[in-house]
Amino acid sequence: MPPELEHDPRREVVLDATTLKALTHPLRPRILSALRLHGPATASRLAAHLGVNTGATSYHVRQLAEAGFVVEATELGNARDRWWRAAHARTIFDTQGADQETSAAYLSAVAAGYAENAQRAIAEIATLPPEWEDAGTFSNFTLRLTPDETTELMDAITTLIRSHRSHQGSIDAPPEARPVSVNLEVFLAPGMSGE
Structure with a gap:
């Protein structure tokens, strides 16, 4: 692999069979993307941004934390508000050796997120x-x-x-x-x- 394509473990995470499963729910890649793009947020802020309920968002944020994709931003908030940040700037998915069903679920979730972002960008064209x-x-x-x-x-x-x-x-x-x-x-x- 050329040096410019090598992965930086401090900024990037390479999906393996275990971590890939954590991203197969369609909401989880959207949460991770929002944290990467907009920075730390609480589950309620993420829910408002993504247009979903806070309970679901809170659950999926905790699942992402268990898998190592997000970490608590302890320097923010207080005892009532838990703030979260993305643990890595980028996710790398290597299809070699990945289970086909899990891979398809993950890629479907990613594609849905791309489509949603494209629709939001199109809706904002008039305001650019x-x-x-x-x-x-x-x-x-x-x-x-x-x-x-x-x-x-x-x-x-x-x-x-x-x-x-x-x-x-x-x-x-x-x-x-x-x-x-x-x-x-x-x-x-x-x-x-x-x-």
Whole structure:
């Protein structure tokens, strides 16, 4: 693996069979994503943000904590309010050796979260400042590639994305910098596996 693609255990978690199961419920990847994007929150704040009830959110936050995805932000809140933060900035999912049913459940939860975020972004387009109106895209490219070419494309895109992460969250980020969501989905076109 090239050095720029190696994983940093302080900032990234690589899913294994046990941790993968903890993310198969559709709400859990959404909670984790919200904590990564918006920072520490209580279960009630997460529930309001995600449009779900506080009891369910509280339960799923505790499940994420048991699996090591979130940790308590003890420096925030008081005895009544428990604040939580994401334990890692990024989750890496390696499909090698993963149980197919569990993998499918996890990927379905992730895809649902992507779709929800895209819908929310579309709903906010009219409120964007002029400099952000044309700064993003919703694009689809269909290519005819071999498995090796597909892996090469994925590695090149990942390397490019990582090259733009050097100042993410750091004090030297430009004042106009904002979180930008980049969803990468690379898969064999549905219905084409028999060709």
